[in-house]
Amino acid sequence: MSPPVYSGTFGAREAERLLWRAGFGPRPGEAASLAALGLNGAVASLLATGKDKLKGPKPKDGRGHGLSPNDAWGHDHLWWLDRMVRTSKPLVERMTLIWHDWFATSNNGVNSQKLMLGQNETLRRLALGSFRDLLLAVTSDPAMLLWLSGAENTKDAPNENYGRELMELFTLGADRPGGYSETDVREQARSLTGWTYQWKHSGPTKFRYDPSRHDPGTKTVFGRTGTWDWFDAPRLCLEHPNHASFFVQKLWSYFVPTDPDAPTRSALEQLYTSGGYQIAPVVGAILKHPDLYTGPSMVKPPVVYTAGLLRALNRSIDTSDWVWLDEQAGQQLFYPPNVAGWDDSRWLDTASFRGRWYAAATALGKTSLDPGRNAGKLPADETQLLDRAIASVGSPTVEDGARTLLLDFGRNALADADADWKLQTYPVLIYNAMRQLLLALPEAQTC
Amino acid sequence: MDARCCNDFSRSKLLRRAAAEAGRGLPSIEPGMPLPAGTGLTRQRFLLGSAGLALGLYGLNGLRPEAIEAGVARAAAGPANPVFVSIFLEGGADRLSALYPASDPLYRSLRPKLALDGAAGPVFAEDSRLHWHPGLVPLSRLHAQGKVSVLPAVGYTDADQSHFTSRHYWEVGATDAQLSTGWLGRYLDVAGAPDNPLQGLSLDGELSPTLATAHVPVAAIDAPASYSLDVQNVWGDVETRMLETIRELGVRLGGDDPARSLAGTVQVQAHRLHEQLEPFSGGNPPVPYPGGTFADQLSSLAALIGAGLPLRCVSLSAPGGYDTHSGQPAALADGLTQTATTLEAFQADLEARGVADRVIVHVWSEFGRRVEENGSSGTDHGAAGIGFVIGTRVKGQMIGQHLDLQNGIDDEGNLVATADFRGLYCAILEQWFDQDASAIIPGAGGFTRPQVIA
Numbered sequence: 004m005s006p007p008v009y010s011g012t013f014g015a016r017e018a019e020r021l022l023w024r025a026g027f028g029p030r031p032g033e034a035a036s037l038a039a040l041g042l043n044g045a046v047a048s049l050l051a052t053g054k055d056k057l058k059g060p061k062p063k064d065g066r067g068h069g070l071s072p073n074d075a076w077g078h079d080h081l082w083w084l085d086r087m088v089r090t091s092k093p094l095v096e097r098m099t100l101i102w103h104d105w106f107a108t109s110n111n112g113v114n115s116q117k118l119m120l121g122q123n124e125t126l127r128r129l130a131l132g133s134f135r136d137l138l139l140a141v142t143s144d145p146a147m148l149l150w151l152s153g154a155e156n157t158k159d160a161p162n163e164n165y166g167r168e169l170m171e172l173f174t175l176g177a178d179r180p181g182g183y184s185e186t187d188v189r190e191q192a193r194s195l196t197g198w199t200y201q202w203k204h205s206g207p208t209k210f211r212y213d214p215s216r217h218d219p220g221t222k223t224v225f226g227r228t229g230t231w232d233w234f235d236a237p238r239l240c241l242e243h244p245n246h247a248s249f250f251v252q253k254l255w256s257y258f259v260p261t262d263p264d265a266p267t268r269s270a271l272e273q274l275y276t277s278g279g280y281q282i283a284p285v286v287g288a289i290l291k292h293p294d295l296y297t298g299p300s301m302v303k304p305p306v307v308y309t310a311g312l313l314r315a316l317n318r319s320i321d322t323s324d325w326v327w328l329d330e331q332a333g334q335q336l337f338y339p340p341n342v343a344g345w346d347d348s349r350w351l352d353t354a355s356f357r358g359r360w361y362a363a364a365t366a367l368g369k370t371s372l373d374p375g376r377n378a379g380k381l382p383a384d385e386t387q388l389l390d391r392a393i394a395s396v397g398s399p400t401v402e403d404g405a406r407t408l409l410l411d412f413g414r415n416a417l418a419d420a421d422a423d424w425k426l427q428t429y430p431v432l433i434y435n436a437m438r439q440l441l442l443a444l445p446e447a448q449t450c
Numbered sequence: 451m452d453a454r455c456c457n458d459f460s461r462s463k464l465l466r467r468a469a470a471e472a473g474r475g476l477p478s479i480e481p482g483m484p485l486p487a488g489t490g491l492t493r494q495r496f497l498l499g500s501a502g503l504a505l506g507l508y509g510l511n512g513l514r515p516e517a518i519e520a521g522v523a524r525a526a527a528g529p530a531n532p533v534f535v536s537i538f539l540e541g542g543a544d545r546l547s548a549l550y551p552a553s554d555p556l557y558r559s560l561r562p563k564l565a566l567d568g569a570a571g572p573v574f575a576e577d578s579r580l581h582w583h584p585g586l587v588p589l590s591r592l593h594a595q596g597k598v599s600v601l602p603a604v605g606y607t608d609a610d611q612s613h614f615t616s617r618h619y620w621e622v623g624a625t626d627a628q629l630s631t632g633w634l635g636r637y638l639d640v641a642g643a644p645d646n647p648l649q650g651l652s653l654d655g656e657l658s659p660t661l662a663t664a665h666v667p668v669a670a671i672d673a674p675a676s677y678s679l680d681v682q683n684v685w686g687d688v689e690t691r692m693l694e695t696i697r698e699l700g701v702r703l704g705g706d707d708p709a710r711s712l713a714g715t716v717q718v719q720a721h722r723l724h725e726q727l728e729p730f731s732g733g734n735p736p737v738p739y740p741g742g743t744f745a746d747q748l749s750s751l752a753a754l755i756g757a758g759l760p761l762r763c764v765s766l767s768a769p770g771g772y773d774t775h776s777g778q779p780a781a782l783a784d785g786l787t788q789t790a791t792t793l794e795a796f797q798a799d800l801e802a803r804g805v806a807d808r809v810i811v812h813v814w815s816e817f818g819r820r821v822e823e824n825g826s827s828g829t830d831h832g833a834a835g836i837g838f839v840i841g842t843r844v845k846g847q848m849i850g851q852h853l854d855l856q857n858g859i860d861d862e863g864n865l866v867a868t869a870d871f872r873g874l875y876c877a878i879l880e881q882w883f884d885q886d887a888s889a890i891i892p893g894a895g896g897f898t899r900p901q902v903i904a
Contacts, residue, residue: 260708299708299709300709300710302713351716352716353677353716353723356716356719356720357677367681371683372683404703408695408699408703409695411695412698416688416691416692419687419691420687425687429687431683432685432686432689435683436684436688436689436692439692443696443699445699445703445710446710446713
């Protein structure tokens, strides 16, 4: 049985939600053109493979220089944020972000932007391929080998760090019936022994598998005995009966906030295992599922929110402020809080709200109107001001409730103008404030 | 890691940070290293609505947070207390640069690279052998107005040269590694209220060990003391309306959808926080301040005192890194300049608000530095160091004296102390707080009290 497919209206509003959930929100006009493809066509276009063409001006730091993502502090964040803004393959970029959270590796432990970007490239290359390939690549990835002590795991001194997270966070989940035991953790650690690297003055280099550091003995993992090595350890996890359900549940949760029902779950698991651990078919099925379009909304992750602002405004990366703004909003790329990834239940509190508020203010800053120079040039009419403001922020859907409140705001603020200079300048201030409010609305924080 | 810091310093900072996070599992502290006072006190977040402050509360001892609004109101309604502000120069500030004996031959021979020229800084009026570091010129101005008492060599005998241990001694007010309450914390335990955490306020975000109490609650400012939501080219009436609309949008557009409703709730909270913190954001201090966190902290503090909030003991760190093992001239000049210019603005602010007679400031460091410079334009850990007490009510006269280096260096090449920090603490307790020091400072009877307050 295949998973259910959404059959309701697929208009601009639905396309907008799809672009936020599967990417970084629409550029102006993008929702309408995606809607014109219909649901199947829209999802197919998101899944389409091929080279990513980045559109628009190249990223710059605040001084107008190009980025040095391998070296300069914060430029790693700017570099990736730029890809999110300019990509023509938003789903690939979004999946890369999902894998960054799934296999959460922090440069706080790795201390090498170069290695972090190397991992990022791997995640992007395999983003919609086979989870088996992805898991093997992550297991032997230099940043991961440093982050979870894989390169310190030797036959004489086994280190369980990666072996445990491989099962707990990456493939099987903790404390589930029929799960793994502490003996499995120790045996997996033995299987994974043998990775090493060299220290050069430039940092760690020459990551490689050295058989002389590997424990060649037999290991018993999940009751299966063999002379397992780093190639077998991930495979044994994928073949564990708990893996498919873990994979489907976790992947689903990145796109839909409510749990899938039992038939959906088993249909997706089947799609996954029968397809040989291919990721794209499962993602495609989730993106067409009725729950995505008819169910409740989700809080936009902070960098998704930020990248979306820049896409909607057609603005490129031209300041380093995005690093601290996103950090304040709760998500600095390459620095997840721990190996379990970001805690999305903490993405909206008063501190992160202010981060988002300032992200919006910063995004709008360049196009905000100076009241001195524009005095008398805008209509003293709240409806006209609001329509102009909506058009200037990429024409997002604005629901009736929000529209009413924004018009109330405009009308009341215009009524405050009790002097001639105020009559001239308040429309400009109101226009600027309306743009800010449109980007900070509850419906703009969610999708 | 800052190359200027010694390893011991960096490690002790890490240890302290970890220790301050109670319940997170204490790091293994090496034998002989004292635990910072207050280690293990639990922290509870609280928004004090009446004062508009986001606080971390310590030492509630079963007190319900709801009782605190009432406690603060009661304390604020009582007579205005004297306020004491403790400012820490972290890392061991170099006294022989802060106040330098320009023509002492040993100064010039032991500090061939670092010695400052006599013309560099103004002469110290009370002892013409000494000059102020150029960065301390603002303090020399306050001194000329009789508002600064200088301690040219404050410390204790057999000074411990570990940052961690010596700082602990200063924090607890005794050379006792086991003591787990701060000297100001013990004062509050005796003289403070059971329900007014503002009486001991740490401005650095986490509990200052100096303020660690055993019985009464104290607080740390949790969030920045302001919650601005500025937008370019939106101001005046329109800004006010915009901020109200944030709240309206939050209230009216939340709805049933959980994520939307969360977004709405957060908007309402953000608006509320903004309103509550507005009075104390230091937005319009009556005098200009230089920029920086320290200036923000002190201008907010002046606003809190000016608004009549019931503060007694306040603690924070000065800007700058004073552990100058290398590259000392630039680092020290930077730190001292920022600190002194801000302190001068703070003093003017207190005076403009009419509360200057209620406040004194004590500036201290865990030790001074070695007299002889090292090979990398820096100095290593020493013994006696620099201190200042500032305010309109201070006596404005040197505490202890300056000894020519011929007579003023101990066997280890460090400055000999001519004033004991515990004697200073006793004097502050007795002369400023009118509190018998024997209940607060161990062995109080054995220390000479300098005249601190006029």
